[in-house]
Amino acid sequence: MENTQHELRASPLDASPTDVQDGIFADVLQPAVNDGQRQPESPGHFEMRLNQGFFNHSFEDLAALMDTNTPLLDDFDSFLSPSHIIPVIPPPQLTDPEPPLALLSPGIVARPETGETISRLGSRLPSLQPQEMTWRAPEPVRTCKLFESISSETRQLFITKMRQFSAVVPKPFEMPSRLALSRYLKAYLNGFHEHLPFLHVPTLSSDACCIELLLAIASVGAQYCLESEKAVQLFETSHAIAKERIQRLDDSTLPLGPKVHDRRGSDFAHSLRRYGSFMEVPGLTLRDSLSESQETLESRVQTAQALLLLMAEATWSNHRRTLRQALAIQSTLASLIRDDVLKAMPAPHDVSWEEWGKYESTKRTKWIVFCFFNLHTIVHNIPSLISSSEMDAMLMPCHSATFRATCEAKWRDSKVEETDTYFKEAFGRLFKEGTPRQDFAPNSTLGNYVLIHALIQHIYLVRQVLHPCDDGSAVILENDITLIELALRNWKSAWKQTPDSSLDSSNPAGPVSFNSTALLRLAYIRLNADIGPGRALHTRDPAQIANAFLEAQIIKRTPGLLRAVLHAAHALSIPIRIGVHVVAQTQTFRWSIQHSLATLECAFLLSKWLEALSSPVGDQPISSSEHRMLKLVRTMLEETDYAVPSILAVESRRGMRLLAANVLRVWASVFNGPTQVWAIVNIIGSSLALCANLVEHG
Known part of the structure; x- marks a missing residue:
């Protein structure tokens, strides 16, 4: 979001005109109170009150209402989450003046969350009585859970952390707004985290989170919010900071307190560097490891966690700027893990x-x-x-x-x-x-x-x-x-x-x-089945992937292969049972990449098995088990838009080739939904569709 006005328009609080007149704006749209009774107010007086800023104060009241746990807010619990709450900031006219744009470094721009009029969604509006127009200095930033709603103070804390790495931050880089950060973190939590749960969400705090980890989480979350360009910016910044952190950790000596050094000596320091805070060091307890070196050791772990997220994003995306870095990150990450x-x-x-x-x-x-x-x-x-x-x-x-x-x-x-x-x-x-x-x-x-x-x-x-x-x-x-x-x-x-x-x-x-x-x-x-080399997924080119499938050798029919075919057929039955179009519309946010990869191999195996049946080698006839499997696959396809015409004998060469092509088309339909978080899913869907046409007409 570019500014706070946009943030206000995106608010889920969509009040009707009647609600507005009877509620938060009543002090503006109704006559003034005098001696406890409302008296008529002239149009000129009303205009003067607007010019004096009463209408702006009403917007500040609205912000205060959204930021406090009032009974009214409970009415919106069904669709208003903490990430939609706009945090409180003091009214600008009561604080020390600040420049409209603060340049933290040549590469880091901190765009203020405040602006003019509506963007000044200040703290709870002080009473309009003059004697109460006072403001207290803001309290220090308190430790809060990372995945709670991001406040202005927390966002500023992240900007301060990033100042330490200003020399390596890609220029220019702008920290996302607090609402955008909240949105990205929430998307990560509901999307990626559930599939690879390694962050301990309940205890991870904002002040203890390394900036590269925060940016990596936000990058993956931005991808789940379908904001791919922002995801790439966050990816590059997190990656640059992570590399710089590793360099600094490698160049520095481990800070040990004098008591620890005197008692254990340099051998202990070496062991602690090598094994990390929770590792098996002779004579070392967990209490010992929670020493002055703990911050350094936790930074190393969090940097590894950031690299893990970045590696995942680079692996599944189709951004050339990130794709080539996946294997490079893998090498660095393996070294970090072994060091620990x-x-x-x-x-x-x-x-x-x-x-x-x-x-x-x-x-x-x-x-x-x-x-x-x-x-x-x-x-x-x-x-x-x-x-x-x-x-x-x-x-x-x-x-x-x-x-x-x-x-x-x-x-x-x-x-x-x-x-x-x-x-x-x-x-x-x-x-x-x-x-x-x-x-x-x-x-x-x-x-x-x-x-x-x-x-x-x-x-x-x-x-x-x-x-x-x-x-x-x-x-x-x-x-x-x-x-x-x-x-x-x-x-x-x-x-x-x-x-x-x-x-x-x-x-x-x-x-x-x-x-x-x-x-x-x-x-x-x-x-x-030996089908590993025949997919060309690394090219990210559907045409090359489809041609690689076609050029792969026909697999040999064995009893063991039939067991694998049964698993592939079972995989095909899941979207058919649920509904191919339903799965295509919903699987994006519920199925993991593992399902896409397994599906690709299931589709390939079924297709190649049917191709093997249509081109028997020697005098090997179709067995009774294979015949039953063949009928099972045809029966499943009858529940989709890709049924083989009944006039076409399934045992015929033409029937089995069409059956093989339509199996690929069903899977292609599943992975060609309207929206995909990761580009590799679309690539798999397009590859299967191309492969189906080549199989049918080849």
């Missing part, structure tokens, strides 16, 4: 909720970095920079109820049921017969998400070490397939035992569990 060491000691039971929140947030950050690197493997067919074996000594994430607790009392109640489990133990169970047993504590939803990513990475690495066959494909040995399928079955059993598991993307516990099921389908496909 991939180990974690159990959180002591005597720490405060706030201290535990930092501990769990740091741990989850490392896990989600591991998972996101694995997504890069899926998209770009490149090895992850962090292998699952490096995570063996990491504790699994806590349950969502514990992490989402909004107060210390709820946190302590939910924490009673927590059991510490290391990744090596949880991952090893998946490859053993008869597990998971009932006597094992269930994983958290994020724990299941981590484990399915580890299985996909395992499948990728097993396939990479195999020697290619004559046709260039790499076939996993039957013994390996049997063992990995055992692990996938055990994962499904563990998923079912997790209390928060759900196939509903709007589950109150979050969509992480739903996202994990998409990755399960992808794991079955990767296990039974």
Whole structure:
């Protein structure tokens, strides 16, 4: 928003003329009061009162009303959120004069939130009686939760933090208005955070939040608000500050207090630098680590969190200015995570909720970095920079109820049921017969998400070490397939035992569990079909992606492949059951990128399988199981706009090619909705539509 007048017009308070006359503007539009009785007022007197600024004061009253928890405000609770509340600032005429535009540095412009007339939505209007026209100095900025409504004081705090990095801030850069910041943070919280929950929202405060993390959150939130240009500006500024922060941290020595230095010596300082605040250092307790170095260590963690968000945004967007930076950020982030060491000691039971929140947030950050690197493997067919074996000594994430607790009392109640489990133990169970047993504590939803990513990475690495066959494909040995399928079955059993598991993307516990099921389908496909190199997603060009699909080899029909086809068909049934057009209109803000990636491979697998059926090799006839699957796919398409005409035999070459093309068209319809947050979803939809035409007429 460019100015506060715009902010006022965007307000959800849309009063009718009657409401205005009877309410907030009554003192202006009605005659003046004299001795307790209203007397007629001449038009000239009324005009004089307007010229004296009474009408402006009424706007200030309106601002005060919106900023206070009056009973009237409760009437709007159903559609008025805290992010719409306009914070209070003192009337300009009662404060020290300030320049209309303050240049903080050659690259940072602080546009004042105040202006003329309507933009002076001042504090609660002082009484119009002269003796009460006084104003008190504003109180110091109080610590507030980051995701609460951003006040003018909080925004100014962010600008002050950014002054420390003015030399590297891209010029010119203007901090978004407080209403825009509130909007972006709210969008991040309702959109991205639910899919990758690593920030401890209840305890993250505005004064303790590094500026690069704040800007990275705002950048992702701006993308969810469909303000892509603003998102790019915030991205570039956050990235520049993050790189500068890392440089300063690397160049500086760790500040240690004299007592700590005298007692532990330089070896302790080296360990603390290496292991971080919550890591496994011999003889070091969590209390020890909460020392003078804590601010430096937390800055390093928050910088890593900022880079994680920026890497995600660069990966899924189609801005050439950010896309090329995704893999570069990956390398920096991997170095930061390794510097903090991939180990974690159990959180002591005597720490405060706030201290535990930092501990769990740091741990989850490392896990989600591991998972996101694995997504890069899926998209770009490149090895992850962090292998699952490096995570063996990491504790699994806590349950969502514990992490989402909004107060210390709820946190302590939910924490009673927590059991510490290391990744090596949880991952090893998946490859053993008869597990998971009932006597094992269930994983958290994020724990299941981590484990399915580890299985996909395992499948990728097993396939990479195999020697290619004559046709260039790499076939996993039957013994390996049997063992990995055992692990996938055990994962499904563990998923079912997790209390928060759900196939509903709007589950109150979050969509992480739903996202994990998409990755399960992808794991079955990767296990039974070598299709990794054939997608060209890195080009972001639908034509190249479609041609890469067509040029990929026809997959071999095996019993194992049919199990993967069944998972692909199940994925197709979800939007058909809900309604293809409904999903196309709503999935943007509810489905994660993982679903888009898994869908792409499901569509590709079904299409290639149908192509294999239409071009049988040798004397291999269509089996009864394949025939049933074929009829199932055709029956599902009859519920859409892409049914195969009944006069066309599905077993014919023409019928199966049309069926393969229409499967791609259904998925293309799902991902060609009117609005997409991330550009890669549109690219996938366009690629599938092009591929469908090529398959049908090829």
